[in-house]
Amino acid sequence: MKQSKFWAWVIFGLGAAYFIVPLVATFEFSLKMRRGHYSFDSYASVFSDPAFQATFGYSTLVGLFAILVGVLIVVPAVYFVRLRLPHLRPLMEFVTLLPLIIPAIVLVYGYIRLYNSSSLLPFTGSALGTDILLVFGYVTLALPYMYRAVDTGMRTIDIKTLTEAAQIMGASTATIIARIILPNILVAVLSGAFLTFAIVIGEFTIASLLNRPAFGPYLQNVGANRAYEPSALAIISFIITWGAMGMINVLGRFAPRTSARTD
Amino acid sequence: MTEDQFLRVDALTKSFGTNQVVKGVSFGFGKGEFISLLGPSGCGKTTILRMIAGFETPTTGTIRVAGEDITHLRPNQRKLGMVFQAYALFPNLTVGDNIGFGLKVAGMGREERRARVEEMLRLIGLPGFEKRYPYEMSGGQQQRVALARAIAPKPRLLLLDEPLSALDAKIRVSLRGEIRAIQQDLGITTVFVTHDQEEAMSISDRIVVMNAGHIEQMGSAHEIYNRPQTRFVATFVGQLNTLPAATFGPDRAIRPELVSLAPRPETDMTLTGTVADVGFLGSVLRLRVDVEGAPISIDTFNGHAPPPQRGDTVTLHLARKDVLALGA
Numbered sequence A: 001m002k003q004s005k006f007w008a009w010v011i012f013g014l015g016a017a018y019f020i021v022p023l024v025a026t027f028e029f030s031l032k033m034r035r036g037h038y039s040f041d042s043y044a045s046v047f048s049d050p051a052f053q054a055t056f057g058y059s060t061l062v063g064l065f066a067i068l069v070g071v072l073i074v075v076p077a078v079y080f081v082r083l084r085l086p087h088l089r090p091l092m093e094f095v096t097l098l099p100l101i102i103p104a105i106v107l108v109y110g111y112i113r114l115y116n117s118s119s120l121l122p123f124t125g126s127a128l129g130t131d132i133l134l135v136f137g138y139v140t141l142a143l144p145y146m147y148r149a150v151d152t153g154m155r156t157i158d159i160k161t162l163t164e165a166a167q168i169m170g171a172s173t174a175t176i177i178a179r180i181i182l183p184n185i186l187v188a189v190l191s192g193a194f195l196t197f198a199i200v201i202g203e204f205t206i207a208s209l210l211n212r213p214a215f216g217p218y219l220q221n222v223g224a225n226r227a228y229e230p231s232a233l234a235i236i237s238f239i240i241t242w243g244a245m246g247m248i249n250v251l252g253r254f255a256p257r258t259s260a261r262t263d
Numbered sequence B: 001m002t003e004d005q006f007l008r009v010d011a012l013t014k015s016f017g018t019n020q021v022v023k024g025v026s027f028g029f030g031k032g033e034f035i036s037l038l039g040p041s042g043c044g045k046t047t048i049l050r051m052i053a054g055f056e057t058p059t060t061g062t063i064r065v066a067g068e069d070i071t072h073l074r075p076n077q078r079k080l081g082m083v084f085q086a087y088a089l090f091p092n093l094t095v096g097d098n099i100g101f102g103l104k105v106a107g108m109g110r111e112e113r114r115a116r117v118e119e120m121l122r123l124i125g126l127p128g129f130e131k132r133y134p135y136e137m138s139g140g141q142q143q144r145v146a147l148a149r150a151i152a153p154k155p156r157l158l159l160l161d162e163p164l165s166a167l168d169a170k171i172r173v174s175l176r177g178e179i180r181a182i183q184q185d186l187g188i189t190t191v192f193v194t195h196d197q198e199e200a201m202s203i204s205d206r207i208v209v210m211n212a213g214h215i216e217q218m219g220s221a222h223e224i225y226n227r228p229q230t231r232f233v234a235t236f237v238g239q240l241n242t243l244p245a246a247t248f249g250p251d252r253a254i255r256p257e258l259v260s261l262a263p264r265p266e267t268d269m270t271l272t273g274t275v276a277d278v279g280f281l282g283s284v285l286r287l288r289v290d291v292e293g294a295p296i297s298i299d300t301f302n303g304h305a306p307p308p309q310r311g312d313t314v315t316l317h318l319a320r321k322d323v324l325a326l327g328a
C-alpha cells in the first residue's frame, strides 16, 4: 500500500517536472532582461509593442467570430442528427475528426486553390474575404472540440422529450433551440468556445499562409528577432490558454442539474 | 357533431418498417370525457397517443378533434397538452416560466401570463412555487407542474403517457386522484395511457382495453370488469378463477369476490374443496381452495370467526349468473 503510493508519487513527480521545469526555466529567463537582477522589463516591452496589441486584438476578434460561426453550425447540426437522423452519428463523428487528421497546411493550400482571386468564390481577393476565410478555417480546426463539447452537453439532457414537450405547446424549432436546447447546453457550448479561443490565439500556419496580421505569426516573428520577449510571450500565451481551460472547469459546476426523482 | 365525436380516431394503423404495431383502431369520445388506453407493455398505447399528439405520422387512418382533421398537422399546430412519464420540465426555466411557456409562445402578455401561472399553481396546490427550479422539487411536485404546464394554454385535449409510472406507489395513488379532480373541475377531454388496470379503472369515464395493436373492448370500468367480452379482457382486468371444466364445461371463470364461504341470497350452487393456502391482506382474507384439482381464489372479510386452516374442507357458494363464459 505505502509502496505503491510512493511509486505513484515518483511517477507523478516526473511527469509534472516534464511540464513544469521548462515552464519555470522560461519564466526565469523572461525576467532576466535587465542585467544583474530580475525584472518584468520584457513584459513591459511586449505590452507596449503596438504590434502586440494589434495582432492580439485581431486574433481575439477572429476567435470570437470563429466561436459564433462554430456554435451556429454545430449546435443545430448535433441537435438534428441526435433527434432525427441518429444513424448518421458515426458519420458525423468521423467527419468532425478529419481536421485532426488533415494537417492545417494541407487545409490552407486547399483553401488557396479553391478560393483564389480567379476562382468562382474569390475569398482571397480582398482582405475582408481573407479574414472570412480565416474564420472558416478556424471553425474547421476547432470542429473536433466544439462538436464533442456540444455532443456531450446534449447527451446529458433528454432532447427528444424536451423538444416534444415544447412542440406540443406550440413552439417552433427556432424557439426550441434558442430557449430550451441552447440554455441547457450553455456550459458545454462555452467550454467548446474556450477551446476554440485557445486554438485560434496561437495558430500560426493558416494565418501566416493567408498573410493575415494574427497573433501566431507575430509570436513567430518576435521569436526569430528578439531575445527575452519570446519567453515573456510564451508565458503570456500559456496563461491565456490555461485561463481558458480553467474557465471550462469553473463552468462545469453550472451544468444543468438532474431532476429525476420518484418521490 | 354527435356526442361521441369530439375526439374521433378512424381505422388508424401504424407500421415501423414491416412491423405493424397499431392494427386498425377506431374510437370516438365526447367532450369532457376521461379516457384510458389500457393494455400490456408494447401493445401500441404510446404509439396511438403520439399519433394524436403529432409526433408519429399514421400509416393509414384519420384523427379528428372537434370535427377538424388533424392527422397531418404538425404537433405545434394542434393545440393539445401533453404530460410525459419523465416529467420533461425544462431544467433551465423556473416553475413559473415552465408553466408560462405555452402562454408566452402563444404571445400572451406578461401580466396576463403571471396571473394565469398563479391560478395554475393554486390549482395544483403549489402556490408560491413560481421561483423554484425543477431540480428543487420532488417527483410528485414536478409532475404536478408538468400537468399545470400542459393545461395552462387551455388545450383542446390533454394527453398523459403513463404520467405516474416514475413515482413511488403512495404518491401514484394520491396524484391520480388529483389529476381526476382537476380534469373534472376543468371539464377537459383527457386521454390517459397506462398499463395498470387498477389505475385505469379508478379514474376513467371510459376505458379502451388494447392488446397487440388492436382494441379488445371499450366501455366503462363497470362494463369492462363485469362483462368482459374477450378472454384477454377478462384475464387482464382484475383477478379471475378458471372453474373446473368437469362441472362447468370449458372456459368458465368467476371473480374471487363473487365466491363466498357462506350462502348469500343470490347464490344458487355450491362447490366443495380443500383449503390449500390462507393469505392475510388486512381487512380481507384471500383463500386458495382446491376444487377438483382447480385452484380457486376467494376473498372473504376478516370477521370475528376464526379463519379456516390449511387442509380444512370448505363449501363454496356462488351464483350461476356470475359465471363468465370466456370466448376467444
Ligand SMILES: Nc1ncnc2c1ncn2[C@@H]1O[C@H](COP(=O)(O)OP(=O)(O)O)[C@@H](O)[C@H]1O
Pocket (backbone or CB within 6 Å): B016, B021, B039, B040, B041, B042, B043, B044, B045, B046, B047, B048
Ligand atoms: N420509433 C419506433 N420504431 C420502431 N418500433 C417502435 C417505435 N416506437 C414503438 N415501437 C414498437 O411499437 C410497439 C408498441 O410500442 P408502444 O406504443 O410504445 O407500446 P406501449 O406504449 O403500449 O407499451 C413496440 O413493440 C415497440 O417496440
Ligand SMILES: [Mg+2]
Pocket (backbone or CB within 6 Å): B042, B045, B046, B047, B162
Ligand atoms: Mg408506452
